[in-house]
Amino acid sequence: MSAPAIEVLQVHKTFATGGGRVVAVDDVSFAIPAGGVLGVVGESGCGKSTMARLILGLLAPDSGEVKVEGQAVSGMDRKARARLIQPVFQDPFSSLNPLARVKDIVAMPLVAQGTFGRAEIGRRVDELLARVGLSAEMGRRLPAELSGGQRQRVAIARALVLRPRIVVCDEPTSALDVSVQAQILNLLAELRRDLGLTYLFISHNLAVVEHVASEVAVMYLGRIVERGSTDALFARPEHPYTKALLASVLTPEPGLGVPDVGLGDALPDPANMPPGCRFHPRCPVAEARCASESPPLRKRANGGAECWLA
Amino acid sequence: MSPLLEIENLRVEFGRTSAVRGISLKVAPGETHCLVGESGCGKSVTSLAVMNLLARGAQRRADRLAFKGEDLLGLPERAMARLRGNAMAMIFQEPMTSLNPAYTIGSQMTEVLRRHKGASQRVATERAADLLARVGITAPGMRLGQFPHQLSGGLRQRVMIAMALMCDPQLLIADEPTTALDVTVQAQILRLLAGLQRDLGLGLLLITHDLGIVARVATRVSVMYAGEIVESAPTAELFANPSHPYTQGLLRCVPVPGKVRRDEPLGSIPGTVPRIGAGFTGCAFRDRCDFADASCAVAVPHQRAGATHDYLCRLAPQSARTAA
Structure with a gap:
């Protein structure tokens, strides 16, 4: 069997702040098979x-390792890494150079490689613009002259122009209106199918994740507390936090009112990690041992939940 | 009606x-x-x-x-x-930009009541603490003395709602x-x-x-x-x-x-x-x-x-x- 597209092995990452060290990612391991979509x-x-940045090689883990197609990201040459894995970020207003024309923005990764001729660059840029549904005329515009959805199409074209194998999407539709969000999600799905891409898809919108992901990981204070195939996790969530997240999704069904999620007011604070299960201060079903002992992973097909009661 | x-x-x-x-x-x-x-x-x-x-x-x-x-x-x-x-009160979209970063939560909340109703600082502070508790903020007394940047996005938004209700x-x-x-x-x-x-x-x-x-x-x-x-x-x-x-x-x-x-x-x-x-x-x-x-x-x-x-x-x- 070939190596997974992304492999994360016991990764730790902390940040120093004025108030001490903040644990951002705490001993996380997972793998995404080639062609899969993991929703986080x-x-x-x-x-x-932080997880997205570690996988892109923009941050180095304190310990542990991130591998992309079997190679360690940390030891990889920047240009080689760019040919393999590319990001699409949330805010198309701040991730595009406001002074550069769309064509030049999309051409940038090719130019940076230093191995492509001008004709080849022009051809690839035109091909990608057409692929993401932008006209050649759009290529001559500045980002400020585009709508939010068009800007996100530019960001996607830029991510794909080097023909990478893996795309890390960090809240790619959160800044967009629903009708535009639907257009971009459809485009991402189509590109994945046609080009055989692997996605790490980060979103706080569970309905969006359910629509695009084949597997889902639920993160809480730096750990993956539950993981499973999308269908199983949405149909039979086991971790109380996953259940609360799913219960707080407001589906467009009139008459149901707003659910009581039952999480209380104790908000998570990564600088002040609770002992035992890190979710216990907010957990509606916590027992005495949850406050003192870290819960084990209860495995099931494709994943499991870290909970004493699962 | x-x-x-x-x-x-x-x-x-x-x-x-x-x-x-x-x-x-x-x-x-x-x-x-x-x-x-x-x-x-x-x-x-x-x-x-x-x-x-x-x-x-x-x-x-x-x-x-x-x-x-x-x-x-x-x-x-x-x-x-x-x-x-x-x-008639309004809650704005961005709690980051619509709270004044230079004043404490307490002074921004009490100003509303002192201005409109001529309430004393003591009465206004009591009302502000009461409303912060009603919007689900624990330890409201402590929050009144804090500045907007010391609060999370969710807390700031609740402060905006409490302020609108003053x-x-x-x-x-x-x-x-x-x-x-x-x-x-x-x-x-x-x-x-x-x-x-x-x-x-x-x-x-x-x-x-x-x-x-x-x-x-x-x-x-x-x-x-x-x-x-x-x-x-x-x-x-x-x-x-x-x-x-x-x-x-x-x-x-x-x-x-x-x-x-x-x-x-x-x-x-x-x-x-x-x-x-x-x-x-x-x-x-x-x-x-x-x-x-x-x-x-x-x-x-x-x-x-x-x-x-x-x-x-x-x-x-x-x-x-x-x-x-």
Whole structure:
């Protein structure tokens, strides 16, 4: 069997702040098979964006290792890494150079490689713009002259112009309107199918993750507390945090009212990690041992949950 | 019951661009009226126009704009300032930018009550602490002494809500009050607003782009597109019989948990919202509409799909279309 597209092995990452060390990613391991889509969900501050940056090689782990197609990301040459794995970020307003024309933005990764001729660059840029649904005329515009959805298409074209195998999408549709979000999600799905891409797809929107991901990892305060195939996890969540997240999704069904999620007001604080299970201060079903002993991983097919009660 | 807020044929122009093109709506006591639409449709401009907080250079006109029967159009700014934050309050979208970073939470919250009601600092502080507790903030005394940057996004948003409630408003205008928040916190805040509404009978004009929120909290929904309300109906009726093609398109775009087909694309609305200049006629949605014909460039009929269900389209109501 070939190596997984992404392999994360016992990765740790902390940051120093004024108030001490903050644990962003705490002993996380997982793998994504080639052609798969792993959705990562969790609240702000749970470490999901740090995870994305570690996989992209933009941050180095304190310990542990990230491998992409069998190679360690840390030892990889920047240009080689760029040919293999590319990001699409949340905010197309701040991730595009406001002074560069769309064509030049999309051409940048090719130019940076230093091995492509001008004709080849022009051909590939035109091909990619057409592929993401932008006209040649759009290529001559500045980012400020585009709508949010068009800007995100530019960001996707730039990510794909080097023909990478893996794309890390960090909240790619969170800044967009629903009708535009649907367009971009459809485009990402189509590109994955046609080009055989692997996605790490980070979102706080569970409905979006359910739509795009084949597997889901739920993060809480730096750890993956539950993982499984999308269908199983959404149909039969085992971790109380996953259950609460799913219960707080407001589906467009009138008459149901707003659910009581039952998480209380104790918000997670990564600088002040609770002992035992890190979710116990908010957990509606916590028992005495949850406050003192870390829960084991209860395995099931494709994953499992870290909970004493699962 | 007579309405708290009445808007009739409101128009707002910025130079030659029309941001709001003749919208009408009412909010009754205890009612939640949701104004839904995408970026640039004019929903935030509408709320600012009601509060008379539009940027300089904006032109506001209306046939009627009234709060509890009192005309707001001719009201001098001094009198409007006495209403604003008092009997009619507003929660803005960005708690990061709408709280003053240089003052403590306590001084910003108490100022409202001292200013409008002439309350003493002691009384105002007690009220602020009481409201912070009601919006689910633990240790309110400590929070009053903190600055906005010391609070998380969820806490700041709750502070904004508590501040809006300082003077017991009868009408609350909330512009995307939960957009920046995690889903878990969003659910808590919406429950809180619903509870306050039940207890205090306040009328709520809730501006959002999230159809999930609309379905769960609205009494009535008005869908805005390119500066117009293209459809308005009681919530259950709107979701059961959406009659404007734009409303139907919006509903198809939302991924619904549990009803997902991963191999099928989501419904989407091709194209983008047009910019409306002077002399525009016909339906603003026609370039993106599957059902548009030549007549849509000329005029749009105002139709009724029920006693309280209005929409702007030449097509027959959805209920008649499915029956046929």
